[in-house]
Amino acid sequence: MNIIVCIKQVPDTKDVRLDPKTNTMAREGVASIMNPFDRHALEEAVRIKEEAGGTVTAISMGPPQAEAVLREAISCGADEGVLISDRAFAGADTWATSYTLARAITSLGSFDLVLCGKQAIDGDTAQVGPGLACQLDRPYVTCVQKIRSLAGGEMVVERMMDDGFDVVRLPLPALLTVVKNINEPRVPSLRGKMKAKKAEIKVLTAADIGAEKECIGLAGSPTQVVSVFTPPPRGNRTVFTGTVEEQIEQLVERLKAYL
């Protein structure tokens, strides 16, 4: 099985403070980490490889320092890491990012499975996984909490919902985004750390992946982040208590009053 794992380097948002003047995250001095959801995706990929054989390739679109999370991925069991880096990628929104990752994956050759974390803890959009699948024109399932089976060119997975889970069958090649309770990631081994230290991280530029200028970076971004702010607290609120049925009854009564 040839598995690709998409990894993003993000600021450790536990440590991040909001700059009160600009209302954006103050990133200076904040450590960079592997996006926690991606860590779970990587762990799942390594487990599949250990059972079914194959290779795990970690890829990341980012600035040169993102190489660190690719090395970390190797220490956690990935066979190799590929950094997709180019000044032209700067300012990319989730659509341009999906396009870039899709071009990179296509340039690497055939794959059986792409695993992504559900969302990045800095952007929190959860859009890149689905966007990437669409760019690759492959089926996808998001919020996967368990892979039930993987054989004969198809897989059966559990998709986490608010009140339980769906069971979905899809053909390979496919893309999944995973949630944290899919697994407990292992601690990187000493052997893994030494392999990561010596590994050569391939760097691919826009030209290397055959990306079209108008589809990448700011130029390829149909959306733009205008501002980031904490919404003000909403004021009066009522909390309904009781069983779900009782709460629905109370809610309906309240809503009727507005009609």
Place this chain on the structure above:
Amino acid sequence: MDYLLTEEQQMIVDTAREIADEKILPRRAELDEKNEFPTDILQDMARADLFGIFVPEQYGGFGGGCFEIVLALEQLARGCVGVATSYAASALGIFPVLIAGSESMKEKYMPDIAAGRKWAAFGLTEANAGSDASGVQTTAVLDGDEWVLNGTKQWITNGGESQIYSIVAITDPSKGARGASIFIVEDGDPGFSYGKKENKMGIRASATRELIMNDCRIPRDRLVGRQGTGFITVMKTLDVSRPGIASLGVGLAQAALDEAVTYAKQRIQFGKPIISFQAVQHMLADMAIQLEAARALVYAAARHIDNNPRNMSKASSMCKVFATDMAMKVTTDAVQVLGGYGYMKEYPVEKMMRDAKILQIYEGTNQIQRNVVGQELNREYTI
């Protein structure tokens, strides 16, 4: 303080620390409460290659020495001394093979140990042989192609959980201390069984059981080294392993100090955080000073031992005494700093204080350690 670790040594520290933070910390209270052996955590440690740290490369290990074990144990002990002891005791149990075993014996056991597929344990102590180890009464008699062992070992860490046991037995009663030998007994050998699990004050995640040998028959090649060299190998084993125990004290005391300082900064009494009061600050300062002194002594002793000196006993015993007495004091003081909260099981320091006590007792009581240092001093000086 910067102890000038190499990159590989720092990797060991980081890996052990991650195990402690991610795998041990969340479960230590439960393991302590339930007297439960940390099988899952040891498997996590095996996957992280921690069991291979001290095994020579040719058997699948990393070729590290005493210092590397000390580094790993310090971080594991920050999580839980019970879990860390399980790792330390496995190392202790296999050292006789590394020190005195034949090449074929090492090839048989070391790869499984390095991979963490099998664990070891050290069977020396008996009901009548604690500090007076020469009082061992377990016997081993050669019968054709088999050794037959009879006797009972007491309070053996990892007893019943490990697969490989280094057992000290008397092969020639007429020779006294020179009549002891070490044998490898394996789980499943005929006539080998375990007693009940002990109910201990602390390190409750560690499993402690009797080992019972009742006409236990083992193949001839299970003898470790030459007959009669048992106690020499025991002494060499303890010289190398005692800094590990000292390191448990350092890690434990660090965890206790971390809790105490964090609490003292948050707890407000008389309108201020209690760390503002000199009485508390001086306690914390003394704890930190003694901890750092212990750490420096343990690291120095471990490096000295790895340098293959002629004499390692004094350094080994010194660091064991100092660091474990320090750990008892620091953990007790940590409970004191946390006051009433420190006494409650919801807070981790009472367990740390209970865990500290055994460090002053096992692998040679601190009284025996002082004997060793005193004898070495006597030997060193000529008048």
